[in-house]
Amino acid sequence: MKKRILLSGNEAIAEGALQAGCCFYAGYPITPQNELTAYMAKRMPEVGGVFIQAESELSAINMVFGASSTGARAMTSSSSPGISLKQEGISYIAGAELPAVIVNIMRGGPGLGNIAPSQSDYFQATKGGGHGDYHCIVLAPSTVQEAFDFMGVAFDLADRYRNPVIILGDGMLGQMLESCSIAAYGLSNSSKKRRKDIKKWALTGCKQRSPNVIKSFYLKEGDLERFNLKLQKKYKTIQETETRYEGLYLEDARLILVSYGTMARVAKAVVSELRKKNKKVGLVRPITLWPFPRRILQDLTATHKRISFLVVEMSYGQMLEDVRLALEGKAKVDFLGRAGGGIPTEKEIIRFIKNL
Amino acid sequence: MKLLFKRPRSLREIPTHYCPGCGHGIVQRLVAEVVDELDIRERVIGVAPVGCAVIAYDYWDFDCSEAAHGRALAVATGIKRMRPENIVFTYQGDGDLAAIGTAETIHAANRGENLTVIFINNAVYGMTGGQMAPTTLLNQKTTTTPYGRRADREGYPLKISELIAQLPAVRYVERVALYSPQAVFIAKKTIKQAFQNQIENRGFSLVEVLSPCPTYWGMSPKEAMDWIRDVMIKEFPLGRIR
Numbered sequence A: 001m002k003k004r005i006l007l008s009g010n011e012a013i014a015e016g017a018l019q020a021g022c023c024f025y026a027g028y029p030i031t032p033q034n035e036l037t038a039y040m041a042k043r044m045p046e047v048g049g050v051f052i053q054a055e056s057e058l059s060a061i062n063m064v065f066g067a068s069s070t071g072a073r074a075m076t077s078s079s080s081p082g083i084s085l086k087q088e089g090i091s092y093i094a095g096a097e098l099p100a101v102i103v104n105i106m107r108g109g110p111g112l113g114n115i116a117p118s119q120s121d122y123f124q125a126t127k128g129g130g131h132g133d134y135h136c137i138v139l140a141p142s143t144v145q146e147a148f149d150f151m152g153v154a155f156d157l158a159d160r161y162r163n164p165v166i167i168l169g170d171g172m173l174g175q176m177l178e179s180c181s182i183a184a185y186g187l188s189n190s191s192k193k194r195r196k197d198i199k200k201w202a203l204t205g206c207k208q209r210s211p212n213v214i215k216s217f218y219l220k221e222g223d224l225e226r227f228n229l230k231l232q233k234k235y236k237t238i239q240e241t242e243t244r245y246e247g248l249y250l251e252d253a254r255l256i257l258v259s260y261g262t263m264a265r266v267a268k269a270v271v272s273e274l275r276k277k278n279k280k281v282g283l284v285r286p287i288t289l290w291p292f293p294r295r296i297l298q299d300l301t302a303t304h305k306r307i308s309f310l311v312v313e314m315s316y317g318q319m320l321e322d323v324r325l326a327l328e329g330k331a332k333v334d335f336l337g338r339a340g341g342g343i344p345t346e347k348e349i350i351r352f353i354k355n356l
Numbered sequence B: 001m002k003l004l005f006k007r008p009r010s011l012r013e014i015p016t017h018y019c020p021g022c023g024h025g026i027v028q029r030l031v032a033e034v035v036d037e038l039d040i041r042e043r044v045i046g047v048a049p050v051g052c053a054v055i056a057y058d059y060w061d062f063d064c065s066e067a068a069h070g071r072a073l074a075v076a077t078g079i080k081r082m083r084p085e086n087i088v089f090t091y092q093g094d095g096d097l098a099a100i101g102t103a104e105t106i107h108a109a110n111r112g113e114n115l116t117v118i119f120i121n122n123a124v125y126g127m128t129g130g131q132m133a134p135t136t137l138l139n140q141k142t143t144t145t146p147y148g149r150r151a152d153r154e155g156y157p158l159k160i161s162e163l164i165a166q167l168p169a170v171r172y173v174e175r176v177a178l179y180s181p182q183a184v185f186i187a188k189k190t191i192k193q194a195f196q197n198q199i200e201n202r203g204f205s206l207v208e209v210l211s212p213c214p215t216y217w218g219m220s221p222k223e224a225m226d227w228i229r230d231v232m233i234k235e236f237p238l239g240r241i242r
């Protein structure tokens, strides 16, 4: 049975995780995601899971490494400075091919920055972030409902590909209250079942099987290169099958806004406002930031001549680079972005478009 | 004919990569013997460090995980909390446990995690080529203290076992050494106790093992063992600390 309740994005992520069978959470306090940690502290014992307030983000991500190595659905959350500390662990999780979900409720940077919403960690999330040739799958919810729903998607993807998945939100999404449709409290049987799924690679004790080892270390000549090629093959499959986006008015649009997460909400308002005035604008909202939905952008330039793009971000042009890479110079790309406190407003964007 | 000595079931038959006279091989064998004797091979999960023992999981014939340098006790916490029915231990060098992983060590101990920790103190960083460790003795020469460790610059040898022994949630801390067959016997008994504690849910147990690194001490294996007996245990006294 479904019901509607009012939740903040942070709470929706936590409840979504629990209903997806997450039974391990370790985190360290940081604004603007503290409601998520507090929610887990309260709810995890109710559902028989484990909550740990770690001594640092370094420790939290490595606790997740350990929990995940037993096959459990495990997650952590933080905001930008804390996610920087977690990069070491995320690289190890990618290298050991462990499933795990990491939530980043982004704030302003660099350094301690401030606690205003921002999208300045796009590079870090989508280009690797830690050391080595690896990728995290990155999902960008834009509403509280999506924040809730994407947790199930995230854990499924993490398990399917044995790969870390990042939920990339921002302080606005984390803090805002919206009505959200969720399964009634108390875990469904399917989420309980998912918690008990024993994976054949997991560390459970070598009873009636040969020992399992979780590691990312390949010392023998050629082994690491072979492993890296295997990872690259996996990433290619993910790119081919898991790319997600939302498109609006793509059939006839001449100007395509490209925006994700909180920023896409404003971009949507801009599109509907301009449509009222019969302006041919549309929107591509990447839902997976990695893999990036490049094909739709390429298809749009192939089918419509004289189409142009406007990337709007709460950063100084990070996703912009992926848009440009996808378009390979075949279309004009403009950019509007602010970060560190300001979010481009509907009015600002419309004025910008008029002056294009 | 009576069989007096054999390879433990929990130890694989592969060539060792450790230097002649290294303590790691001895302690890893002791762990394997203890795991066999307690009959926990099918329940045990080991967490290997980053250090010379990084591929401990190649020697042990049971489930194991790696951990990033210093993070073994965070990884072990995650494993044990999800699977309390398993016996989870970490095996860590002094750089791993008492320098880069100090926070993880103190906080896992302070939470009283029901874990077993085997702490190899060889007073140097072996894997990276003999640099100063937090446990390097005063005046001891290493590649990063070429004139000897000086208290006014590098501080004193860090006694992390004594530090964590003060924490109320810690159950058991003992220091042993590998300088003679009798000492090795005591080391094994102590390691066994630290595993037994976990089986009985008694909480955090740590065994510090003073262990030779002949290569970076610039000594023969025999000289290294004697140095532990004659010099090292003066700084790091043996016995039960908690």
Ligand SMILES: Cc1ncc(C[n+]2csc(CCOP(=O)(O)OP(=O)(O)O)c2C)c(N)n1
Binding pocket: B050, B051, B052, B053, B069, B092, B093, B094, B095, B096, B097, B120, B122, B124, B125, B126, B127, B128, B133
């Ligand atoms: C984050 C990080 N920093 C540094 C290193 C390099 N490193 C590998 S092992 C090691 C120290 C090993 O010393 P110890 O823990 O005492 O173990 P030993 O080799 O003496 O057994 C260092 C600094 C690393 N692997 N990772």
Ligand code: SF4
Binding pocket: B017, B018, B019, B020, B021, B022, B023, B024, B052, B122, B126, B127, B212, B213, B214, B215, B216
């Ligand atoms: S360098 Fe030292 S600690 Fe490392 S294997 Fe050789 S003797 Fe053992």
